[in-house]
Structure formats: C-alpha cells, structure tokens
Amino acid sequence: xxxxxxxxxxxxxxxxxxxxxxxxxxxxxxxxxxxxxxxxxxxxxxxxxxxxxxxxxxxxxxxxxxxxxxxxxxxxxxxxxxxxxxxxxxxxxxxxxxxxxxxxxxxxxxxxxxxxxxxxxxxxxxxxxxxxxxxxxxxxxxxxxxxxxxxxxxxxxxxxxxxxxxxxxxxxxxxxxxxxxxxxxxxxxxxxxxxxxxxxxxxxxxxxxxxxxxxxxxxx
Ligand SMILES: Nc1ncnc2c1ncn2[C@@H]1O[C@H](COP(=O)(O)OP(=O)(O)O)[C@@H](O)[C@H]1O
Ligand SMILES: [Mg+2]
Numbered sequence: 001x002x003x004x005x006x007x008x009x010x011x012x013x014x015x016x017x018x019x020x021x022x023x024x025x026x027x028x029x030x031x032x033x034x035x036x037x038x039x040x041x042x043x044x045x046x047x048x049x050x051x052x053x054x055x056x057x058x059x060x061x062x063x064x065x066x067x068x069x070x071x072x073x074x075x076x077x078x079x080x081x082x083x084x085x086x087x088x089x090x091x092x093x094x095x096x097x098x099x100x101x102x103x104x105x106x107x108x109x110x111x112x113x114x115x116x117x118x119x120x121x122x123x124x125x126x127x128x129x130x131x132x133x134x135x136x137x138x139x140x141x142x143x144x145x146x147x148x149x150x151x152x153x154x155x156x157x158x159x160x161x162x163x164x165x166x167x168x169x170x171x172x173x174x175x176x177x178x179x180x181x182x183x184x185x186x187x188x189x190x191x192x193x194x195x196x197x198x199x200x201x202x203x204x205x206x207x208x209x210x211x212x213x214x215x216x217x218x219x220x
Pocket of ligand 1: 028034211
C-alpha cells in the first residue's frame with residue numbers, strides 16, 4: 001500500500017508513492033515549490049476521504065487558501081492550523097528581553113500542535129516552515145529530541161508526515177528526502193533518500209503552472 005503524493009509523475013518515480021506512516025522532507029530554497037508540493041499531498045487525501053492537516057509556521061491560512069486555488073488545487077477539506085504570529089505579538093515582544101524566543105514559544109506551540117493532531121486524527125500531515133519548529137529548541141541535543149518525539153507523535157496513529165524546510169541540516173531522522181531546485185535551467189525534482197523502497201534516480205525536470213506541479217516525461 002502506497003500513499004499518493006498527489007503528483008502523478010512523482011508517484012511513478014517513487015514506484016507508487018510514499019510509504020504510509022513514514023516521515024518525508026521536502027527541501028529547497030524559498031520559491032522552489034515546497035508549499036505547493038505540500039498542498040498537492042494534502043489535496044490528494046480528499047478523494048479517499050482521508051483527513052488532511054496543514055500546520056503552517058510560515059504563511060497565514062488566508063494566503064495558503066488563495067495560493068492553492070491559483071494552482072488549481074481544492075483544499076476545502078483540509079484543516080489548517082495557522083501558527084503564524086498574531087499582529088499583537090509584535091507590540092508585546094518585550095517578553096523576549098527576558099526569555100529566549102525558544103522558551104517563550106515552545107510550550108504553547110507544541111501543545112497546540114499536539115491538541116490539533118489528537119482532535120483531527122489526520123491521515124496526512126504537512127508541516128510548512130519546519131525550520132521555525134526546530135528553532136524552538138535551544139541546543140542540538142534538545143533539538144534532536146524535540147524533532148524525534150514530534151515525528152513519533154505525529155505518525156503514531158498511521159499518519160504519513162511531510163515536512164518542508166529551507167535548511168535540512170540535522171534532519172537525518174526522516175525516511176525520505178525530496179529535493180526541489182529552481183535555477184536558470186528551470187525547475188527540477190530529485191529523490192536523495194527513500195528508505196524501504198526503490199525509486200527512479202536522477203534529476204527530473206518539473207513545472208509549476210495554473211495546474212500545479214507537473215513532472216513531464218516521467219511516464220513509465
Ligand atoms: N499559478 C502559478 N503559475 C505559475 N507559477 C506559479 C503559480 N503559483 C505559484 N507559482 C510558482 O511557484 C512558486 C511558489 O512556490 P512555493 O510553493 O511557495 O515555494 P516555497 O514554499 O518553496 O517557497 C512561486 O514563486 C511561483 O514561481
Ligand atoms: Mg513555502
């Protein structure tokens with residue numbers, strides 16, 4: 001049994017899609033297409049009546065919903081936990097003079113994430129802006145513990161977890177890595193790690209249009 005990525009060409013590259021209950025990282029510079037990729041993954045749950053949850057640490061819910069429709073994706077059935085800071089946070093930021101941002105934010109954020117996952121019990125979870133989540137830990141050891149415990153928590157009821165990161169340093173605990181690139185020659189996608197399965201290696205050209213992400217030439 002595979003979990004469709006929501007991108008037909010990528011499912012072919014991955015010999016059917018993701019493995020259920022695993023953790024995947026989509027990595028690439030800003031603008032490479034990580035958020036769009038995650039929206040495909042979430043939207044793919046709707047036809048199968050699988051619940052999908054987006055945890056956003058970067059963009060507001062309103063912007064995400066607008067962007068999804070600009071690439072032709074229907075995410076009406078997707079729950080969004082918007083963890084972007086409220087406007088008031090800016091004028092109340094004096095607490096950062098006393099405590100580090102990690103200390104101020106860690107508990108409320110992790111509690112809200114845990115509560116939402118428990119309530120919604122999603123089969124697909126996408127965490128956008130995972131770099132921010134990592135920064136909730138003060139040192140490398142604590143960071144590793146936080147990330148590992150989050151991965152176990154999120155997948156304990158069988159959910160497949162996708163995280164998006166600009167910086168993939170010390171994210172060695174994931175089961176697979178999708179690398180997106182955007183340069184003078186255009187966009188590309190490649191798989192650099194895929195535990196437990198074979199995949200089609202190489203750098204595959206990719207497009208983003210009003211129909212979302214397409215990987216031409218990947219047909220079997
Ligand atoms: N409707 C569209 N048509 C063509 N390109 C689009 C469209 N929507 C988004 N894009 C492209 O996708 C990029 C956004 O990708 P995004 O998923 O937000 O990247 P990331 O999350 O990695 O920063 C935009 O910079 C734009 O180039
Ligand atoms: Mg993004």
